[in-house]
Amino acid sequence: MKKTGDNSRRDFLKKSGATLAVGALFPTIWVKKSYASTKDVVLGHNAHRYRVVEGWGVLDAGKNPVNDCHEMVEDTKGRLLLLTNETRNNVLIYDKSGKLLESWGTTYPGGHGLTLSQEGGEEFLYITDTDRNQVIKTDLKGKELYKFDYPKETGEYSHSGEFKPTETAVNPANGDIYVADGYGLNFVTQYNHKGEYIRHFGGKGDTDGTFDCCHGVLVDTRDRKNPTLLITDRSHMRLKRFTLDGKYLATIPVPGSFICRPVLKGNHIYAAVYRSTSQDYPNSGYITVLDEKDKVVSTPGGTEPIYTKGTLQEQRKDRSFLGFMHPHDVCVDADENIYVPQWASKKTYPLKLERV
Structure with missing residues (x-):
């Protein structure tokens, strides 16, 4: 390492269920500039339903362009804070109304x-930068503090080009850092809070302990006595699921x-699905929500989750909504609204789904 309100929501849903159903069946769809969106459409299932906020976060592409909108977090x-691989402004910082507050970053291709x-x-x-083959730690103003190069200590890598990290997770209890090499050799490498190598596991394969694209990693703290990695x-x-x-x-x-990466909010796991297997590859993504028992309870933009004899049936995109192309991440705010950055989606800005 180199230094450098549930009850009111349920009442609302009961009272407005018929209206929402009509809206979902007969949406008005149009194309606005460079992206497709849907007006007054409610997405999702059961208690997790969302209204699309039209035009949220759309900026002047001449001044603040995006390429792939990869991930977003809330401070x-x-x-x-949105991360894009557009080097004119890698990080765009919004308020919740969609207003741009500031931007920084020109060195993360x-x-x-x-x-x-x-x-x-x-x-x-x-x-994580898949072109630079590094993980970079920064402050919220963009000052680089540390750089994690490819993990030579593992003995698995012969050169930096084999390391293409896609995600990190930090254990809030002790500061341990987990780096998922989803586009590289598919190992997960664990460091302590000082950036010192502890161990690695995984690798590419079809067994229980290996991966084919370990794209995302999360420290799941819902069981406080026994947190795990998802x-x-x-x-x-x-x-x-793995032990720490x-x-x-x-x-x-x-x-x-x-699924790109799991995101924890409250007792639920949220995730962006960048594509579905049962349909043509282009623009077949959606969002999924899992409960504390790891059961899918809602699929905004996708088909209703159905379990047969305890087994989830294959899901696919709901083609009545065109706003989702290739969702790459979700950010869930304190009001349980969801913000959705998208990959390979005509350089569009994130979508906002307002929980109803």
Whole structure:
């Protein structure tokens, strides 16, 4: 490492269920500038339903362009930080109304993963760059503090080009850092809070303990006594659960869904699905929500989750909504609204889904 309100919501849904159903069946769809969107459409299922906020976050592309909008996080001030691989402004910082507050970053051509960490009362960002073959720690103003190069200590890598990190996660209890090499050799490498190598596990394969695109990683703290790692096995359409020291525990199948990274909010896991297998590749993404029992309870922009004899049936995109092309991440704010950055989606800005 180199230094450098549930009850009121339910009442609302009961009273307005018929109206919402009509809106979902007969949406008005049009194209606005460079993206397709839907007016007054409600997406999702069961208690997790969302209204699309038309035009949220759309900026002057001449001044603040985006390329792939990869990931977004919320800081303690309620600001929304978006990472794009557009080097004219890699990080765009919004308020919740969609107003641009500031921007920074011109040196992340492969800006891909964005993780917010709170350390000693301060907030920091971990940016993974698949072109630079590095993980970069910065402050919220963009000052680079540390760089993690490819993990030579593992003995798995012969050169930096084999390391293409897609995501990081930080254990809030002790500051341990987990780096997922989803586009490289598919190892997850664990460091302590000082950036010192602890261990690695995984690698590319089809067994319980290996991955085919470990794209995202999360420290799941819902069980405070026994936190675990939740890791994407994207090409196998699964999430996998591991102990904090890398021992395999369980697999959560999500048939039809190529999940980018799991995001924890409250008792639920939220995730962007960048494509579905059962349809043509282009523009087949949606969002998925899992409960504390790892059961899919809502699929905004996708088909209703159905379980048969305890097994989730294959899901696909709901073609009545055209706003989702290739969702790459979700950011869930304090009001449980969802912001959706998208990859390979005609350089569009994130979508906002307002919970109803």
